[in-house]
Amino acid sequence: MRYVSTRGAAPALDFRDVTLAGLASDGGLYLPDHWPSLSREAIAGLANLSYVDTAVAVMTPFVGDALTPGELKALCAQAYGRFSHAAVTPLVQLDHDRWLLELFHGPTLAFKDVALQLLGLLFERFLAGSDRHLTVVGATSGDTGSAAIDALAGRAGVDIFMLHPAGRVSDVQRRQMTTVLAPNVHNIAIEGDFDAAQALVKRMFNDPGFAGRFALSAVNSINWARLMAQVVYYFYAAVRLGAPERSVAFSVPTGNFGDVFAGYVAAQMGLPVAKLIVATNVNDILHRAISAGDYSKGIVQQTPTPSMDIQVSSNFERLLYDLGARDGGALAAQMQGFESSGAMRLTDSQHKGAALFASDRVDLDDMTLAMRWAYEHAGQVIDPHTAIALAAARRHASDVPVVTLATAHPAKFRDAVERATGQRPALPGRIGDLFEREERFVTLPGTFEAVTDYIAARAVPRA
Numbered sequence: 347m348r349y350v351s352t353r354g355a356a357p358a359l360d361f362r363d364v365t366l367a368g369l370a371s372d373g374g375l376y377l378p379d380h381w382p383s384l385s386r387e388a389i390a391g392l393a394n395l396s397y398v399d400t401a402v403a404v405m406t407p408f409v410g411d412a413l414t415p416g417e418l419k420a421l422c423a424q425a426y427g428r429f430s431h432a433a434v435t436p437l438v439q440l441d442h443d444r445w446l447l448e449l450f451h452g453p454t455l456a457f458k459d460v461a462l463q464l465l466g467l468l469f470e471r472f473l474a475g476s477d478r479h480l481t482v483v484g485a486t487s488g489d490t491g492s493a494a495i496d497a498l499a500g501r502a503g504v505d506i507f508m509l510h511p512a513g514r515v516s517d518v519q520r521r522q523m524t525t526v527l528a529p530n531v532h533n534i535a536i537e538g539d540f541d542a543a544q545a546l547v548k549r550m551f552n553d554p555g556f557a558g559r560f561a562l563s564a565v566n567s568i569n570w571a572r573l574m575a576q577v578v579y580y581f582y583a584a585v586r587l588g589a590p591e592r593s594v595a596f597s598v599p600t601g602n603f604g605d606v607f608a609g610y611v612a613a614q615m616g617l618p619v620a621k622l623i624v625a626t627n628v629n630d631i632l633h634r635a636i637s638a639g640d641y642s643k644g645i646v647q648q649t650p651t652p653s654m655d656i657q658v659s660s661n662f663e664r665l666l667y668d669l670g671a672r673d674g675g676a677l678a679a680q681m682q683g684f685e686s687s688g689a690m691r692l693t694d695s696q697h698k699g700a701a702l703f704a705s706d707r708v709d710l711d712d713m714t715l716a717m718r719w720a721y722e723h724a725g726q727v728i729d730p731h732t733a734i735a736l737a738a739a740r741r742h743a744s745d746v747p748v749v750t751l752a753t754a755h756p757a758k759f760r761d762a763v764e765r766a767t768g769q770r771p772a773l774p775g776r777i778g779d780l781f782e783r784e785e786r787f788v789t790l791p792g793t794f795e796a797v798t799d800y801i802a803a804r805a806v807p808r809a
């Protein structure tokens with residue numbers, strides 16, 4: 347399997363190099379050069395497999411010969427052995443045809459662990475025996491940061507610099523990052539929003555001076571390996587609900603479009619996905635894009651779903667590329683137009699091609715009602731991000747099971763949960779003493795110079 351850039355001008359890479367590279371050198375994102383497919387028989391066969399064996403079956407075509415099947419299985423067993431639920435990503439029934447897929451049983455209590463626990467091990471495996479020292483730069487609106495830090499803290503050959511928007515993540519989210527005191531972990535609060543942090547990270551990759559000095563890598567979903575690992579749970583859930591004989595719909599709380607794009611990949615591989623519901627909060631650029639072809643930035647509004655307070659969704663570029671006949675030159679021009687004006691129209695083929703997706707914008711009231719409904723009718727305390735997707739799922743008429751992705755543990759957002767349901771979730775044991783731990787982070791202006799000067803003074807230059 348080779349990986350190509352959405353902007354068509356970066357060299358094609360194999361799985362090892364695409365994992366270590368993160369963003370493509372032409373500013374694009376890497377994608378497999380074709381979608382592998384699983385036969386109906388192969389999909390049916392997944393129903394009896396454990397999560398680890400499902401992961402191996404789904405990811406093997408993407409990994410190719412970068413790892414032996416035994417190595418891949420050992421890494422998955424190690425990664426998912428750290429989850430607190432035997433099923434890793436269990437399904438919970440809400441009513442006759444609605445389900446939750448709980449993705450928050452990993453070490454940092456959000457769906458990010460599913461991919462990042464594996465990515466940390468892949469970095470370690472691919473760096474073993476080399477003198478390459480990775481400088482991982484990332485941006486987080488709350489959950490990627492802690493999951494990436496947990497996965498990389500203390501690992502040899504890697505430093506991680508994680509940017510979060512100052513004052514715009516929950517206290518639990520911030521402390522999960524800033525109380526990790528390993529010397530290779532560097533937390534930076536920037537004055538600005540998540541989009542500003544993400545733009546700084548992308549600029550670092552595209553700045554020849556900076557990218558030339560350090561071996562940069564990514565832990566955000568711009569890194570293909572992140573998405574690959576997330577494809578697995580769509581298969582794992584769907585076969586338990588009757589796939590391939592029965593189609594399944596998914597409702598996904600969406601910000602950077604990574605999680606829902608993984609569902610699109612599963613569908614391209616042959617999983618019968620009836621619909622992918624893109625559920626946004628009031629930061630609704632993706633809802634406008636999917637429903638009306640209008641991809642234009644607004645001002646980021648702060649909400650009780652901080653992880654989705656995003657206007658520029660990195661992975662939407664991957665979808666536009668795939669739906670636009672994979673024409674990298676045309677997409678590069680389209681994206682450059684968006685980057686300079688903050689707005690673009692989808693082409694007819696992109697808009698019509700996105701028919702697998704439905705979308706919905708969920709405001710504060712409907713989010714609150716969804717949290718209450720889950721608690722009062724199904725006995726489930728859910729987090730606000732999950733509630734955005736559940737509200738969208740409840741509005742969506744469907745004759746197939748609808749699975750809402752439960753992307754974070756409610757304890758990460760205790761204030762919002764308590765306001766909606768009267769229940770204050772306890773911090774799970776693994777972070778029970780979080781508020782007694784020492785914090786370490788710096789606050790910097792959100793300028794390229796301030797952030798890169800800080801990183802350059804601490805990162806290990808290329809050999």
Ligand SMILES: Cc1ncc(COP(=O)(O)O)c(C=O)c1O
Pocket residue numbers: 456457488489490567599600601602603604605606653654731732753754
């Ligand atoms: C809890 C939670 N839900 C949903 C999302 C949105 O996911 P994505 O950015 O993959 O669209 C995020 C952030 O990524 C998140 O942390």
Ligand SMILES: N[C@@H](CCOP(=O)(O)O)C(=O)O
Pocket residue numbers: 485486487488489490491565566567568601602604653654660
């Ligand atoms: N919501 C995310 C934002 C970054 O998304 P990613 O999936 O691209 O890493 C977060 O929690 O940080």
